[in-house]
Amino acid sequence: MSSITINGEAHEFSGDPNMPLLWYVRDMLNLTGTKFGCGAGVCGACTVHLDGVAVRSCQTTLGEAAGKSVTTIEGLSPDGEHAVQQAWRKISVPQCGFCQAGQIMQAASLLAKNRAPSDAEIVEAMSGNICRCGCYQRIHEAVRLAAGGV
């Protein structure tokens, strides 16, 4: 039995510690905002925060998350008004929207440790997140906007 905090709520978990966090939050907690895109750590759709840092939930096991605090898109901001979320809406970033929870979590993590990232730093931080619809220009702009304060 191990304990894991998700969006501020403690959960006891007694199953397979190798289960990726992704399937735990989606299938067992019904937190469906975190998306499955590749299952291989190469698309970023499943990005969540582990103790405030962006990780791929498809590559993070429950064992690794035990005793730590996980934030999913649903818990990023109590009212959905995180600067990154606001910037995303202001710029109308999404097309289909499927990658965007992961993009937003990645961007929020970047800005939490680097208030004023350079363009190169934005590109570096965001290159692991695929957007098949091709919203990169707006994602880039939205991260800049969020950094500057919406």
Next chain:
Amino acid sequence: MLHYLKTEVDTENVQRFDAEISNVSRRGVLGGLLTATGLVLAVRITPASAREALKPYPTGGLTMPDGVVADPHVFIAIAPDGALTIVTHRSEMGTGIRTSLPMVVADEMGADWSRVTLVQAPGDEPKYGNQDTDGSRSMRHFIQPMRQCGAAMRQMLETAAAAKWKVDPTLCRARNHQVALLDKEGKETGKVLGFGELAEAAMAVPVPAPETILYKSPNEFTLMGKGEVQIADLRDITIGKAGYGADTRLPGMKFAVIARPAVLGSKVKSYDASAALKVPGVEAVHEIEGVFTVPRKFGQLGGIAVVANTTYAALQGREALTIEWEDSPNTSYDSAAYAAEMSATAAKPGKVLRNQGDPDAAFANAKDVITAEYHGRHLVQAPMEPLVAIARIVDGKAEIWAPVQSPYGARKEIAEALKMPIENVTVHVSLLGGGFGRKSKWDFMLEAALLSQKMGGKPVLVQWTREDDIQHAFYHTTSVERIEVAVDGAGKVSGWRHRTVAPSIVSTFKQDDGYQFPIEYGMGFVDMPFDIPNIRCENGQAMAHTRIGWFRSVSNIQRAFAAQSVVCEVAHKLGRDPKDFLLELLGPDREIDPKTAGFPDDFWNYGEPYKEFPINTARLKNVVRVAAENAGWGKALPPRQGLGIAVHRAFASYVASVVHVAIDDDGTIRVPEVTSAIDCGFHVNPERIRSQMEGAAVMGMSNALYSGITFKNGAVEQSNFTDYDVTRMSNYPQKVSVHIIDAPWGVHAGGVGEPGVPPFAPALANAIFAATGKRLRNLPMGDKVA
């Protein structure tokens, strides 16, 4: 604030009026009225209302299965408090159509957009009209029915207000969610009735006959053409609340994955599930029969399904399966050998599809002949959301939830597969995390339905992994396009011979004969618009060994790449500026006459009547000029940089793109800027047109530089985004400037979702040539150049 209601209508507060109406037939409302041309009649009724009668024009929408429906009772409901519900019947996969079509209704009604709630229609084409969200058709086919719907509702509201006030309806004018009473001068008197107050009476007013409906004049538009409305699901997307295919949760729902054959057509010979059943969480293993009769259509591949209490357990269970597969005749499919075969076929005469003038003589008398061969690999759509479907069967009634582009087609075949009457099958449409053509094929939904049936109707979610998605798709075809261009003694292009060789989508629907069908050769092949006196287009045979399907912009990908590259090659050979040469080849401003141009009798014009949607060279040339001017065509650039241009008509729209390439020290191909001009006729949502064009550049870059599917021993060699590479932020078109050509009503709305893709790859190849002198003819070109 708009709210995504998933698939349930809030019947408590919203009055729905679904009864048949007597005075207008629901279907083909437009059909009865069609006449030859579709231009505005411009009948102004009173200066105050500035309304006009519009003459409907025919579109391909009328000949699609179940046609179009323009009945306000089907699409609109107004609650007594004024809350307005608009049904959106096309699938949302990123184009914004779920927002844009209701915008048309709301604008025409005079509604306040902030009071609109959208309801996604389930698959029901007899009720809503065609729902196959594909072929960049939604706006093209439904702008008229949606305007008609909104205008009819507005007239019903005005009629209801007139009855209350006991005045002539011409004195009543709907705007801003109210009907205002006008005086004889057409000025507002200050008396108003809200839409909510009028709802019940308005809904009882007979739907006006189409020919009596008056429309808003464009200067009255509040939403159309403004670009100020954001997509309805924007907020939900940013807070993780938007509902995609895998996000529905049903009580007792199980999770399943399926092991499918690596090679198309191979069957399960035997399997051992004992180890899989020992995996904690795995509850059952079922064989799903495949469809092995040819044509397979969208039949499921067949395989072994592992059902578990989480997706994780199901995946582990699948790993633990031992399956022996039967051999398939497709085991010999090998992409390298196949490409060589296609190339050999393209070197020989093929089936003639278009002949104009005397190309043999033109080539015999040519001073110069430029020959180039362009290759394309298979592509997979790989929408960000892998395929997924949820099914359950209760009391002989099946419900399926899926991110599907064609919910009614799916419903019909699911009913057949389950041996149920269609009334007992419901298909709910979630948001689609991208589609690009893959989600028009409902094999994944059949799997879920059949699996649920095997489980006694229990609810089950069938999840495709990314590997499943990449290895079991309906692939964009692989192709060889060989073009020969004859140049006469005066330096003029005198002949054009184009041969296309590519396995056909037709193999999915009919016994394959190796030849393409009109939909494929209508996409940038026989409809080639250049003003060249002698033209021949031929198709060589290529049998399919995998499932071929459509991918955003379909055959236009390889056709635009070949034709727009070769033009630049010839320009170079002749020492001409590529843009000037392109404009010259397009010739005088004209509408191409398919007869004199030698088009085949079965020429397919994106399903549209040619008279209404002709190939117009003036529009082609205009987008070339606009893109070139805005890109600063001809400007001096540093070494290892260059501009390339390409233009293409697809889905009844015209797009030109100028790509600016800068080659890094290590040879990496970078794109600092793309300048595009799109003429899609009358347009509704410029903001979403921009986003589609931005996305098309990114996907165009994936296709051009990175992505390719290859087969070895009949199986796909790629498996995930590790080896099926796509554009990432590390190297993407940095700035896409989009110029939308303004067009009045009367220049019919064309497609938007797909037309941006085709010109990108050739413009990029032409830019690489300008920057380096290297001509790249094989897609993908690779992300580095020496």
